[in-house]
Amino acid sequence: MAGSERQISDSFFENVFAVVRLIPYGRVTSYGAIAGYLGSRGSARMVGWAMNAAHSAVNDIPAHRVVNRNGLLTGKNHFGSPLIMQQLLESEGIEVANDQVTRFEQLFWDPTMEIQF
DNA sequence: GGTGTGACCAGCT
DNA sequence: AAGCTGGCCACAC
Numbered sequence: 001m002a003g004s005e006r007q008i009s010d011s012f013f014e015n016v017f018a019v020v021r022l023i024p025y026g027r028v029t030s031y032g033a034i035a036g037y038l039g040s041r042g043s044a045r046m047v048g049w050a051m052n053a054a055h056s057a058v059n060d061i062p063a064h065r066v067v068n069r070n071g072l073l074t075g076k077n078h079f080g081s082p083l084i085m086q087q088l089l090e091s092e093g094i095e096v097a098n099d100q101v102t103r104f105e106q107l108f109w110d111p112t113m114e115i116q117f
Numbered sequence: 118g119g120t121g122t123g124a125c126c127a128g129c130t
Numbered sequence: 131a132a133g134c135t136g137g138c139c140a141c142a143c
Binding site for chain 1: 136138140141
């Protein structure tokens, strides 16, 4: 069936993965931004839930580039070790202080603004 | 098949 | 000003 809207995948989950994979190197985004891009602001929780499945996903999901609205590394505990997420971010040149991304607004990558159909 | 929870966000008290 | 509840959708028991 020809969908009028460009749906990347059949599942909300894979939609999240697609957006996260599109996050450029050295950039970060928030759960709410991804959820809002998909059309549901309140589905922000689902984005985090999808990240949980990202661990099982075969594809490399840069989940460390996804932080909460405050730029805080809320999901650091789900990387196996709470230090991995910060190290990955620092490895990309992103400064992290106190489990928080510095210059978050500068590094913030909004899919709604950057991705254009 | 209903209930609860979850890496969130925003509004109300 | 700060704390809490509601809301959203999907998965586990």
